[in-house]
Structure formats: structure tokens, C-alpha cells
Amino acid sequence: MAKYTEFCNEVIKNVGGKENISGVVHCMTRLRLNVKDKSKVNVEAVKEVKGAIGAQFSGEQFQIIIGQHVSEIYPEFCEISGIEKTKSIEENLDKEPFDFKKIPGKVLDFISGSIAPILPIMMGAGLFKMLYAMLGPDLFNVMNVEHPFMKMISIVGNCGFYFMPIFVAWSTAKKVNTSIPMALLLGALLIDPNILSIVTTGEPFKMYGILSMPLVNYAQTLLPTLLTVWVLQYVFKFFDNVIPKSFKIMGVPFCTLFIMIPLMFCGLAPIGNWLGEGMSWVITTLYDVAGPLAIALVSAVFPFLIATGMHVAVGQIGLVNMTTAGFDPVVFVGMNIAYYAMSGMIVAYLIRAKGEEKQMAGVNAVTLIVGGISEPTIFGVLVRNKKAMIVQVIGSAIAGLVGGFLGVTVYSFGATNFMTILQFAGGPGQDFINACIACGIAFIVPLVLGLMIGFDEKKGFKLRKFKSNKLSK
CATH class of the missing domain: 3.30.1360.60 (Glucose permease domain IIB)
Incomplete structure (x- = not known):
């Protein structure tokens, strides 16, 4: 077996x-x-x-x-x-009757399923950008930016995001099960040097001499490619069905591209870009209006978002902001602060726990702090323990307020464990220092509060035991 x-x-x-x-x-x-x-x-x-x-x-x-x-x-x-x-x-779901109520879920599934495969690229490139920021003059200033090592890590870090339309084209094509070669070509066209030259010089340009093309730089963008490949699946399928078999090898690619190129440059890509800018505007407006309260709110409710799966949707907003503006002042800030608050809470829980409960809490603490996996703590402690949730929410909200008042901002993707603090590197050095203060408060407040008020007895983490040939290593 x-x-x-x-x-x-x-x-x-x-x-x-x-x-x-x-x-x-x-x-x-x-x-x-x-x-x-x-x-x-x-x-x-x-x-x-x-x-x-x-x-x-x-x-x-x-x-x-x-x-x-x-x-x-x-x-x-x-x-x-x-x-x-x-x-x-x-697959096999296309026979379901149309239901407006299912649209948000399907959109969320499409976006998350399309982005998930390229997260390793974002994480890897983000770590290179983070290292460059830490070693450079903006933070510790230990290496000259002209040093070959600094130039190399800068190139790698920027490359991971500059070619985002191509990466997204590949992952989205896999998600919707359409032609990957056609998707890759369309993604590459969005950042083709000739197109970028037209955009940079501001020359009016008409696709096929007929349709005016909005002058937009699509480097580092997500939504234009997502929208383009989503439509590509239908255009490619149409021509694949109607073109005779003897002409498919040439006819399907040519006809698909002939239709998709003007459709992408004159409609889909600009719409995707406007949607991205709109989402960034919403976040910026929220921050301008609510300020620190916006970060405190995201931080306080973050465990609930994970428990309901809504963290994926909220995370996409922060992701669009990162790829559009190059930083995120609200969503990822609140999420990261909530992580440190959860870490402080689970350490307090571990200290207060007794007997077998202490062993289980220790497993949770290691999984969260070292592994960066929060679900066991959320489902094993927070949702079962009222005091633990109170400690988490209070600590997250206080630290979120502090982070908001200090104006901390996430500039890069990086580790999701105890090294999460490095995501704040990449901007002004003072911002990283302020982030350390906010995250330190996020860890300390739940730790002290948890040790003071304790937790509900016998309502914490329960780890099911397995036989040796089941889910044990």
C-alpha cells in the first residue's frame, strides 16, 4: 500500500x-x-x-x-x-448552467490559477532585488552599485519582472488549456523593442493602418496578458475547429494571430492596463483616506481572510499594485505585520501550554515561524481559541496602526517565514527601519498579551496522530 x-x-x-x-x-x-x-x-x-x-x-x-x-x-x-x-x-465544467453568483469564484479561480505557477519567478527575482537594495546605498551601503556582483543581481532581479507578460502568457495558457506557443508570442509582442520604441517616442500608430493603438508600456504588467490569453482560448479554438485539417498547421496560427494582434494592442491590453491602474488607484485612495486604519484593518482580518480563502483575492490587489507601481503600501504591509503578530501569539501559546498541548504548539510554532505556513496555526489555534484570536487581532491592529503612521511600504517579494521583514527592503533605508519597528511591535504585543491573559483551556491545536505508513514521515 x-x-x-x-x-x-x-x-x-x-x-x-x-x-x-x-x-x-x-x-x-x-x-x-x-x-x-x-x-x-x-x-x-x-x-x-x-x-x-x-x-x-x-x-x-x-x-x-x-x-x-x-x-x-x-x-x-x-x-x-x-x-x-x-x-x-x-475541464468538464462547461456544461454547468450559467449562474451570476458563481462569476466571482470563477474569476478568482482563473486569476489565482494563472498566477500560481509563476510565483517562484517572482520570489526568486524578488530576493535578488531585495539583496541589491540591502547591499546598496539605500540601506547598508556595503557595495558600490557599479560592482559586477551588484550589476548582476540587479539584472536578474529586474528581468524577473520586466518579462512578466511572457511568464504570465505561459501560465495562463496552461490554466485555460490553449496554445502555449501562441500565448508566448503575444506576451513577447507586448514588450517587443519596436513597440516600446513607438511608445517611448510617442508616435501615433495604427494597427494594420486602421486601428489606433494606445501608447502603453506593458513591461512588468499582469492583467493585460491575463485578459489577452483568456480571449485567445476562444479565438484559437474557433479557427482550430473551422479550418480544414490539411491547412491547420499554417492556417490556425496565422488566422489566430491576425485577429489577436489588433484585438490585443487596441482593446484587451489597454483594458487590462486600465484595470490594473484602477485597482492601484483604489488602494492609493484607501490609504490616502483611511491612512494607518487601512493597514490596521487588513492586518487584523488577515487570519479570517486565510480561513475563508479570500486572502488570494486580496493578495491579487497587492500583486497588481506591486507590478504597476513597484511597491505596495497597504495590502502586503498588513499581511506581513499580521504574520509577525501570529508568530508572537503562537510563541506565547507555546509557553503557556502544558503536556501534550505544548508538543503540538511547538510543531505549530516551527511550521509557522520557520516554514512560513500559517494554516495549522489558524485552523488549529485561532479558530478554536477565542482568547488566541483576541490576542492576534489586538496585536495586529496596534502594529498596523504603527506601521501606517510610520509609512512603511513593501518593495519586493521575498521569504514568507521569519525573514519576511526583508520584503520591506528596496526603498529608502528609513522605511526598512520603520518596518522593523512595526513588525517588532507586531511580535511583542501578542506575546506579552498572551502571556498575561492566557488562552482558553483545551480549545487549542489538536494534531491527529497517524500510523507509521500514513501521513508521517
Whole structure:
């Protein structure tokens, strides 16, 4: 018997069987299933399966919270359920009746599923940008920016974001199951040097001599490519269906590009760019109007966002702001502060815990602080322990206010564990210092408050035990 066979079989049985599963993917901690009939899913039964920390619907996805070893379970789950690992999670769902209520969930699923595959690029490039900022004159000033090492890490860091339209084209094409070569070409055209030259000089330009092209620089953008590839799937499918087989190899690519190029440059890409700028404007306006209160609010409710899966939607707003403006003053700031508040809370919980509860709390603390995985703490402690939630919310809100008043800003992507503070590097040196103050307060306040008031007895983290051949390593 394979290592996770019993777990997979129990989950499959309680989600309506293999025939009810249309797709499955996974993130860092969750197995994400698309099911044909939600009424056949026994959520409470899945929660009780050994190895499941929690389970819930988020939009159209049924998510099973497992932990860091979800990547080990995923291949076996796919094999047992008969679902290909690369299969689009939207497949076989096109026969569902149209429902306006499902639109937000489908949009969220499309965006998150399209961006998830390129997160390693953002993280890797973000770390290079962060290192450049730390070593350069804006922070510690230990190396000259003309040094070959500094030039190299600057090139790598900038490259990861400059070519974002191409990366997004690839991941979105995989998500919607359309032509990857066509998507890559369209993404490359958005940042073609000839197009950028036209934009830079401000020359009026008409696509095919007919349609005026808005002069926009699409380097580092997300939404223009997302929208373009979403439409590409229908245009490509149309020509693939109507062009005779003997002409497909030439006719389908040519006809698809002939239609998509003006459609992209004169309609889809500008609309995507305007949407991105609009979202950035909303965040900036929120910050201008509410100021520190906006950061405090995001920080205070962040655990609830994760528990309901809404952190993905909120995170996309911050992501668009990062790729549009180059920094984020609200969303990622609040999220990062909330992480340090949660770390302080779990350390206090560990100190106050006794017996077996202390052992379980220790596992949680290591998973959160070192591994950067928050779900076990959220579902194992916060949602079960009223005092723990109070400690978390108070600490996050206070630190969020402080961070807002100090004007801290996230400038780069980086580690999501105790090194998260480095995401604030990349701007003025004082901003990094202010971020250290805010995050320090976020850790200390819940730690002290938790030690003072304690936690609800016997309502904390419960770790299910497994036999040696199940979910243990």
C-alpha cells in the first residue's frame, strides 16, 4: 500500500467519488478540488479524515488543508482519482448552467490559477532585488552599485519582472488549456523593442493602418496578458475547429494571430492596463483616506481572510499594485505585520501550554515561524481559541496602526517565514527601519498579551496522530 492511499480513498469517498471530481491542484498547504456536484461533498466527514487539518469551499473550489507535505500527497491522489496532474481544473465544467453568483469564484479561480505557477519567478527575482537594495546605498551601503556582483543581481532581479507578460502568457495558457506557443508570442509582442520604441517616442500608430493603438508600456504588467490569453482560448479554438485539417498547421496560427494582434494592442491590453491602474488607484485612495486604519484593518482580518480563502483575492490587489507601481503600501504591509503578530501569539501559546498541548504548539510554532505556513496555526489555534484570536487581532491592529503612521511600504517579494521583514527592503533605508519597528511591535504585543491573559483551556491545536505508513514521515 502506498503511503497516502487510505487518506486519498477516504477523501475521494467523502467528496462524492471519483466521478464527482473534475480537477485537482495544490498550493503550499492545500489540496484544491473542483467537483461537479457540491451537494455530494460531505465537508464535515472530510475534516475528520486523518491527515486533514480542515476543509472548506472557497468559491468553486473545495479546499482540504493538509500542511507542507501536500505536494507528496498530490501525485498519489491524482493517480487514485484518475485525474491527470496537468489537467485543467475547469475541464468538464462547461456544461454547468450559467449562474451570476458563481462569476466571482470563477474569476478568482482563473486569476489565482494563472498566477500560481509563476510565483517562484517572482520570489526568486524578488530576493535578488531585495539583496541589491540591502547591499546598496539605500540601506547598508556595503557595495558600490557599479560592482559586477551588484550589476548582476540587479539584472536578474529586474528581468524577473520586466518579462512578466511572457511568464504570465505561459501560465495562463496552461490554466485555460490553449496554445502555449501562441500565448508566448503575444506576451513577447507586448514588450517587443519596436513597440516600446513607438511608445517611448510617442508616435501615433495604427494597427494594420486602421486601428489606433494606445501608447502603453506593458513591461512588468499582469492583467493585460491575463485578459489577452483568456480571449485567445476562444479565438484559437474557433479557427482550430473551422479550418480544414490539411491547412491547420499554417492556417490556425496565422488566422489566430491576425485577429489577436489588433484585438490585443487596441482593446484587451489597454483594458487590462486600465484595470490594473484602477485597482492601484483604489488602494492609493484607501490609504490616502483611511491612512494607518487601512493597514490596521487588513492586518487584523488577515487570519479570517486565510480561513475563508479570500486572502488570494486580496493578495491579487497587492500583486497588481506591486507590478504597476513597484511597491505596495497597504495590502502586503498588513499581511506581513499580521504574520509577525501570529508568530508572537503562537510563541506565547507555546509557553503557556502544558503536556501534550505544548508538543503540538511547538510543531505549530516551527511550521509557522520557520516554514512560513500559517494554516495549522489558524485552523488549529485561532479558530478554536477565542482568547488566541483576541490576542492576534489586538496585536495586529496596534502594529498596523504603527506601521501606517510610520509609512512603511513593501518593495519586493521575498521569504514568507521569519525573514519576511526583508520584503520591506528596496526603498529608502528609513522605511526598512520603520518596518522593523512595526513588525517588532507586531511580535511583542501578542506575546506579552498572551502571556498575561492566557488562552482558553483545551480549545487549542489538536494534531491527529497517524500510523507509521500514513501521513508521517
